[in-house]
Amino acid sequence: MEYDFRKIEAYWQEYWQKNQTFKTDNHSDKPKFYVLDMFPYPSGAGLHVGHPLGYIASDIFARYKRLQGYNVLHPMGFDAYGLPAEQYAIQTGQHPAITTRKNIERYRRQLNLIGFSFDWDREVQTCDPAYYHWTQWVFIRLFHSWYSKKERKAMPDTILTERLEKEGNASLLEEAACSAHDVFSAQDWAAFDEKKRSEILMNYRLAFLSDTMVNWCPKLGTVLANDEVVNGLSERGGYPVERKLMKQWSLRITAYAQRLLDGLETLDWSDSLKEMQRNWIGRSVGAEVRFEIENGAAKGLSEGLRIFTTRPDTLFGVSFMVLCPEHENIAALTTPEQKAEVEAYVHYARNRTERERQAEVNKVSGVFTGSYALHPFTGEKLPVWISEYVLAGYGTGAIMAVAAHDSRDYRFARHFNLPVRQVVAGGDIEKEAYETKDGTLINSRFLDGLCVKDAIARMVQEIEARGLGKAQINYRLRDAIFSRQRYWGEPFPIYYKDGIPHTLSDDKLPLLLPEVDKYLPTEEGEPPLARAKNWQTEDGFPLETCTMPGFAGSSAYYLRYMDPHNNRALVSEDANKYWQQVDLYVGGAEHATGHLIYSRFWNKFLFDLGLVCQDEPYRKLVNQGMIQGRSNFAYRINWTAYKEFLERNPQGGLPGITAEMVRKADKLLFVSKNIPGREAFCDPVHVDIHLTDNDVLDTEAFRKWMPDLAGAGFILEEGRYICGAEVEKMSKSMYNVENPDQIVERYGADTLRMYEMFLGPVEQSKPWDTKGIEGVFRFLKKFWRSCFDEETDSCILEETEPSKEELRILHKTIKKITDDTERFSFNTAVSGFMIALNELSELKCHKKAVFEPLAILLSPYAPHIAEEIWRALGHDQSIAYATLPVYEEKYTVENSFNYPVSFNGKMRFNMELPIALSPAEIEKAVLESEQAAKWLEGKTPKKVIVVPKRIVNVVL
C-alpha cells in the first residue's frame, strides 16, 4: 500500500502517549532548553489553519533541540478565562466552565492530531483553582509591596510603615513610586486613624485601590485596560468606551517603566517588537516647572500651577497656559464671569466618548478660566485656558503653551486668536509651528544664540537654581487597571472591614470562584459576584466583587509549567533554578503592548522578591505572522445594473440571456470572472472555498450549497466558471476558513506541518492557499517510496555502502537543514529536503546509511513518517531519542571551483580551477586561458579582482 498517513499517524500518536515519550523531567544531566508557545484562549470556533503556525515552528525547534541532546521543556495549556465564554453564559445560562471545558477538549484533540510533542502532564488552565491559587497569591504580594526608586526594586510594606512612623513621608515622595498626595510628618502619621493610613498606603502599594479615570465599556459592563481599547472601541466586541471616574484596583506598572525599557536591551527579540514596547512605555525627558497664579493666595493657589514640558528651551515663547478639563484647580481658577462657560465646557468634555474625542482630534475647543498665570522670568500675565487636547493622565494635566513651536498649541492659538511668539529661528511661523529641534534661540534673554540642545540644558539649570522646578522624566505608560466587573475571572483575595481592604491570609487560598444565579450585574449595578450567596469571609466580612483581568492569569504561566503540580509554591526554587527562563517564546505580535509587558513586569516583581532567578522571562522571542484567508467570489447579475448596462452598450449583452430573462429579472445568474463588462452589472458574493478548486467553481456543488441556489445559472468562460479571489481575515462569515482537521484528514499531519512551514518565513503574514500543498504531499509520498515497497509495505533500504556522491548529498543536506533550523528558516529547510530527495532519486538511492540520518533530520518536520522509517530500520525506541547527524566537511569539499569570469562586471565564461590556487595563480590561469584571449583582444587589463571561491572580474 502507498504512504498510508492515517494509519501511521494514528499509530505514532498513540505510541507517544502510551510511552510518555515527551514527558520531561526536572532533573537531568543534559542541558535544558525551554520552548514555549503563547497558550491559546479556547474559543468556540476551534482551531483554524492559522493557529498552529507558531506551534509547528516551536515544535520543530523543540524536537530539533531534543535530537541535539537537550532536556526540552515544551508545554501547552489554556488561557481559559475570557469574555466570549461569559457572554455565551449570559445568553444561554450555561456555566462558562462547561463551555470552556468543552472548548479545551476540542482544542486539545485538534492539537494532538497535528502531532505536537507537548508534555501534557504539565498542562495548566488559568481557571483551575490549583492554578489561580498562585495568581491570587502573587496579587497579595503585590498589595504588600512598594517600589523604591533608590533601590530600584520592590520592597515589603512593613518597611514602608516603619519609615512613615519614624519620619513621615517627606523623603518617600521622591524615593518611592507613588500616587500624588500631601506631605505629612511622623506626628501626623501617629494621629491618623486606620482608614486614613490605609488610604495613604494605597498611594504606594504595587496593587492599589484608587479613584481613576477608567475606560468604561457599558455594553460589556466592565472597565478595560488601555491595551484592550482599540480606536476608542473595546478590543472584544467593538463596543463604545467611555471615560469614567471609578474606584478600581490597579497595578503600579509605571514604577517599572525604566526597568522595562532597560531590560529590552538584553533580549533577543525583533527590533520592531522592542520598538513597539519602547513607544508604549514612551519615555520623555523634560522639566516640571511651577507657574505662579496672579492673586494665587486669594484663590487658594499659592502653590501655583505645575506643568511638564520637554521643551524648557522655549519657555520665553509661552503665551498662555492650558489645563485638562479634569484638572483639580479649575474651580479655584475660574472667575465668576467665566463660571457658566467653564462649567458648560467641562460638562461637554466629560460626556464625550473616547471615540468621539479621537475622531475629532483636529477640532479645536476650549474655554478661558478668567485667571492668569505669571511668567516665572518676565512676570508677564499668561491667560489660563481649559481644553480637552490636554490629557489628564499625562504629566501634570497642565501645559505651558508655546504656539510657535508646537502644532497643537499653534492650532489653539490661531483658533482663539492668542499670540504666537517665536523663540527658535527657522521655519515660517505665519504658516505653521516650527517644531524641528534645530536652529538657535532668539528673543530669549540668556538663551539667545544657543542651539536647542544647549538651551534645554541651560534652562533646566536655571529653573532648578531659582527653585521653579526640576528636571523630570515622564512615561506614557499608565498603571494597569486590574478590576473587571465580570464573573469569569479570578476572584480577588481581598475582603473589606469597615470599608478598608485587607488581603486574605495565604492559608485561605485559593479563594474559589462562587456560583451565581445569573452572570449579569445586580439590579444595583454591582458586579455578578455580588449575586453569590455568602460572598464573605468566615467572620462575615464582605469579599471583593470584581474579578481580575485576562492578563492576570497569563502573566506567570511560564513559571508554573516548570513545576505545575506544586501545591506549596508557585514554582519551587529547584525547578526555577533548573529551567531559569524561556529560551524560545513563539507567539503573535498582537501581544506586544499587553501580555508581553505585563508578563515582564510580573516577572521583575517576582525577581525582586527573590522568587525567580531571572529578571526577564523570555530570552528569545519569535513573532509568527498571521495566516489570512483567501476568499472566493462568484459574480451574481444585478438585473437593474444589467439593464442600465444594456442601454449604454446595446451590443454588449451576454450570450444565453434571453429578453424574457431580462424582463422577468428573477433568475439567479452567475457570471464567470473574466467575462467583459462583469464589473458593471454583477455583485460579488462570497463562495465557500471548499466548493472551488484552483478558483474553478464546482457548479453542481454550488447549487446544492444553499436552497435558494438550486436553480442558479452560470455564464461560463471556456466551459468553466472562474471565481475571483481576495485576501481577507479568516472568518466564518467569509466562507474562507480552512480547518486543520480537514487538511489532516486529506493529506495527513506531516503534510500540514511541512506545508505550513513551506508557505514562507514564519514571521511573515501570508494568505492561506491550499494550492501548493500537493507539492509537499508528493514529496512525502516520494520519501515513503524511497524507503518502502508499496506492494508489501516492507522496508527496502539497503545496507550497502553509499557512494561518494550520495554522501555528498547527505552531508550537504545535514548542513543545510541544521543551519536553516537554527536560524528559524523553516521554509528553506523544507526545500532542502526536496532537493536532497530529487538528487537521491535520480541516483536511485535506497541506502540505509543515507536515509537513516535523513529520517532523523526530517523527524522535527514530519515526525510520524520519520518514526515509521526509524522503526522499520529496527530501532525499538522513538526517533525522538536519536542523535542528530553531524555534518562532516570531508564529504562535501570540492577540489575545484567553477569560477564565473567577468569582464567589466559582465559574465563571459566559467572556468574550472583547482581550489588550492592562490589569487595570483587564479589571475594568471584566467588571463592565460584561451577563452580570455577572445575577450581581451590583446589589451592589457587595468585591474583583476579575484575573490577566492566567488568570482574573477577583469577590468578593461
Next chain:
RNA sequence: GCCCCGAUGGUGGAAUCGGUAGACACGCAGGACUUAAAAUCCUGUGACUGAUGAAGUCGUGCGGGUUCAAGUCCCGCUCGGGGUACCA
C-alpha cells in the same frame, strides 16, 4: 501625522557576508504509461530579439548615487502592511 517593516516571474517564495537573480514548490503547456481516470514519470516555462538553433539584450516598485560588481549599501520618491496617535 509620527515610528517600524516590506515591494523579486502567472503564484508562494529562494538568493545567509556586495559576487552566476529567480533555488524549491505551485500553476500552465507538451509528452510517456492507461480502454479511461487517478497516481506516477519525463520535458519546457522571467521578458524581448533571433528561426523553435547558436547567440545576444533587458530584467528584483520608481529616480539618482557609491562600487570592478547592487535584489543586497547610500540619497530622494511611490505604493502596500503593521504599530501608535492630541503624551506637551
